Amino acid sequence: MFNTKLVTLNRHILEEQTAFPDAKGDFTSLMMDLTLAFKIISREVNKAGLVEILGATDEENIQGETVMKLDAFAQDRIFKAMDHGGILCCMASEEVEHIIPIPPKFTKGNYILVFDPLDGSSNIDKNVSIGTIFGVFRRVTPAGDGKLEDVLQQGCKQVAAGYVVYGSSTILVYSTGSGVHGFTLDPSVGEFLLSHPDIRIPHKGKSYSVNEGNFNTWDEGTKAYVQHLKEVDKETQRPYGLRYIGSLVADFHRNLLTGGVFLYPSNCTDPKNPKPKLRLVYEANPLAFLVEAAGGKASTGTQRILDVQPTALHQRVPLVIGSTYDVDQYCQFLARQQAGAPI
Numbered sequence: 001m002f003n004t005k006l007v008t009l010n011r012h013i014l015e016e017q018t019a020f021p022d023a024k025g026d027f028t029s030l031m032m033d034l035t036l037a038f039k040i041i042s043r044e045v046n047k048a049g050l051v052e053i054l055g056a057t058d059e060e061n062i063q064g065e066t067v068m069k070l071d072a073f074a075q076d077r078i079f080k081a082m083d084h085g086g087i088l089c090c091m092a093s094e095e096v097e098h099i100i101p102i103p104p105k106f107t108k109g110n111y112i113l114v115f116d117p118l119d120g121s122s123n124i125d126k127n128v129s130i131g132t133i134f135g136v137f138r139r140v141t142p143a144g145d146g147k148l149e150d151v152l153q154q155g156c157k158q159v160a161a162g163y164v165v166y167g168s169s170t171i172l173v174y175s176t177g178s179g180v181h182g183f184t185l186d187p188s189v190g191e192f193l194l195s196h197p198d199i200r201i202p203h204k205g206k207s208y209s210v211n212e213g214n215f216n217t218w219d220e221g222t223k224a225y226v227q228h229l230k231e232v233d234k235e236t237q238r239p240y241g242l243r244y245i246g247s248l249v250a251d252f253h254r255n256l257l258t259g260g261v262f263l264y265p266s267n268c269t270d271p272k273n274p275k276p277k278l279r280l281v282y283e284a285n286p287l288a289f290l291v292e293a294a295g296g297k298a299s300t301g302t303q304r305i306l307d308v309q310p311t312a313l314h315q316r317v318p319l320v321i322g323s324t325y326d327v328d329q330y331c332q333f334l335a336r337q338q339a340g341a342p343i
């Protein structure tokens with residue numbers, strides 16, 4: 001009835017490290033520092049309704065969006081947890097225009113952390129789940145301060161990725177590429193405890209997640225695909241269900257556990273300048289790394305997300321991510337449309 005083994009996140013990371021006899025423990029330290037920031041952010045998110053922290057600051061981030069106070073708080077805590085460990089050579093965040101250097105007084109390490117400190121921030125003051133997304137790379141420049149080229153690596157070069165959902169409970173999911181594991185925060189003891197070992201995403205889902213209000217802005221392939229999901233599925237004898245929270249991490253987490261597909265296609269109302277919303281480096285790539293490690297797929301519709309070569313830190317990308325069957329089917333609809341074949 002009860003799990004016989006209590007495994008903390010720290011214990012799990014240390015055990016994974018033993019598979020690499022030459023490991024110096026840098027990655028383990030990195031994860032432990034990050035975890036501290038996540039616990040602090042979780043505490044603040046949970047008491048957000050109790051203190052005067054809600055509402056927007058008057059600053060705007062470089063995407064031109066209003067920065068909520070908790071975004072700024074999460075950004076600050078992650079930076080302060082990670083700047084002095086001697087593990088990172090630089091960081092990059094959704095909230096900061098340029099790469100974030102490690103302060104001169106601290107040692108520079110071999111890793112790069114990319115993150116979205118608080119994704120879904122427009123949901124903060126509605127008590128809807130929000131999350132943090134992160135990816136980790138090994139540096140490609142030889143030494144010293146990290147450079148933009150260290151950050152602009154293809155997602156397939158990530159050595160680890162993960163996210164935290166601040167929801168009905170706080171859960172951290174991470175992978176170093178060989179298995180995806182979830183840990184639920186027990187706030188009474190301040191520990192993340194292994195709750196979802198070795199997560200595998202079902203091959204085919206029963207639900208889809210998309211902002212369908214944007215229907216008229218989509219290409220014909222995407223429109224046809226979503227219409228197709230509303231028809232009775234041969235296997236389940238039901239149409240796919242629509243499940244859209246509007247918080248990427250929360251939508252992704254549900255689909256990872258139960259199967260399904262999340263889409264954020266381009267806005268094609270101006271076909272010469274299609275505008276997708278989500279960012280490649282710190283939103284799409286970490287989740288793509290996780291979904292592949294769990295047996296699923298992530299694509300732009302025409303290319304594997306992890307193969308996209310980033311050219312700018314805040315570049316946006318169309319994203320379809322989730323169960324393999326569903327992502328493949330979406331790409332087939334798109335290919336038929338692009339080939340001018342009947343959809």
Ligand code: AHM
Nearest residue numbers: 118119120121122211246247248249
């Ligand atoms: P944010 O990084 O500014 O919070 O925006 C990203 C969020 C995602 O969490 C979510 O999937 C998407 O925006 C929702 O967008 P929309 O409101 O257009 O459906």
Ligand code: MG
Nearest residue numbers: 094116119120
């Ligand atoms: Mg975001």
